Amino acid sequence: MITENLITWQSRLPTWQQALQNAVRDPQELFALLELPPDLLQDTVWENPRFHLRVPRSYVARMQKGDIHDPLLRQVLPLQAEQLPFANFTTDPVGDNAASKGAGLLHKYQGRVLIIVTAACAIHCRYCFRQHYDYRENNSSELQAIYNYIQSDNSIHEVILSGGDPLSVKDSRLMELINLLATIPHLQRLRIHSRLPIVLPERVTPELIAALTQTRLQTIMVVHANHAAELDNSVTQALRKLADAGITLFNQAVLLRGVNADVESLVQLHERLFEQRVVPYYLHLLDKVQGAGHFEVSETEALSLIEAMRERLSGYLVPRLVREVAGLGYKLPVF
Numbered sequence: 001m002i003t004e005n006l007i008t009w010q011s012r013l014p015t016w017q018q019a020l021q022n023a024v025r026d027p028q029e030l031f032a033l034l035e036l037p038p039d040l041l042q043d044t045v046w047e048n049p050r051f052h053l054r055v056p057r058s059y060v061a062r063m064q065k066g067d068i069h070d071p072l073l074r075q076v077l078p079l080q081a082e083q084l085p086f087a088n089f090t091t092d093p094v095g096d097n098a099a100s101k102g103a104g105l106l107h108k109y110q111g112r113v114l115i116i117v118t119a120a121c122a123i124h125c126r127y128c129f130r131q132h133y134d135y136r137e138n139n140s141s142e143l144q145a146i147y148n149y150i151q152s153d154n155s156i157h158e159v160i161l162s163g164g165d166p167l168s169v170k171d172s173r174l175m176e177l178i179n180l181l182a183t184i185p186h187l188q189r190l191r192i193h194s195r196l197p198i199v200l201p202e203r204v205t206p207e208l209i210a211a212l213t214q215t216r217l218q219t220i221m222v223v224h225a226n227h228a229a230e231l232d233n234s235v236t237q238a239l240r241k242l243a244d245a246g247i248t249l250f251n252q253a254v255l256l257r258g259v260n261a262d263v264e265s266l267v268q269l270h271e272r273l274f275e276q277r278v279v280p281y282y283l284h285l286l287d288k289v290q291g292a293g294h295f296e297v298s299e300t301e302a303l304s305l306i307e308a309m310r311e312r313l314s315g316y317l318v319p320r321l322v323r324e325v326a327g328l329g330y331k332l333p334v335f
């Protein structure tokens, strides 16, 4: 009876919320879906990390079966290597705690504030710089406090919705927040940082597009794709819908060993993104977050990758290589 009720409740949810609920959370199930040998599981996988496995099924379907080195799988599979200590890797690598203004607001850069809309994500990326973030202490449940802070500072022209993933909340919550922000006269732009159009393209619904476009604020979306294999037809269609609705689209990627740290992967990714009218924006050096040391690519290697990209691509297809430095008022360009 309980199972029946659960199934009925789930079937009433929009497709994207059902997909969110049905994410793969068990490494054993992931291995079975990808037809990977179980002995590899014991040898390489960290089965119960605090930042647990979470990956949508449609994203799993884009992985190569039988390939433990698949670049999409590498981004989500918790490895035992995450438990190794690496010098200078911390739980707050980009200075979020120092920038916190309470109520889920971060104020790092002049003219812009960031709202941690939710702790929830559709996917748990193993290199995520907020994987240790204390969302219970810093959440955006007090909209009035957010409003008061932004309203009282005329220099703030842009609000960034982040998380977690801001598009993992329901449309009604998103609209409540956007409508509130739109009442602040000095705000001009709304920027949404989201990986959902890439990992759960079902999220790009007509209702979402209406919520993002029926506001006086200029809307910009920064998506997060790291590899061309992430961009299947469902993703390219979702990106086109957003672009057709007039939303300016940028991509930020993270340079990750074992995922995209080779020139061919980076060229394909940025060409394919631009085909969908997504402008290459940033290529981030890894934020030194505890648990992600095995993904690091040195600055020297990164620079030679950028140089090789420049030889292959038009200038506008080459993203800016940057590092986020805690306490600095901008992203530090590396070239």
Ligand code: SF4
Residues within 6 Å of the ligand: 120, 121, 122, 123, 124, 125, 127, 128, 129, 130, 163, 164, 165, 195
């Ligand atoms: S989607 Fe973004 S916030 Fe969520 S785990 Fe991945 S990198 Fe972190």
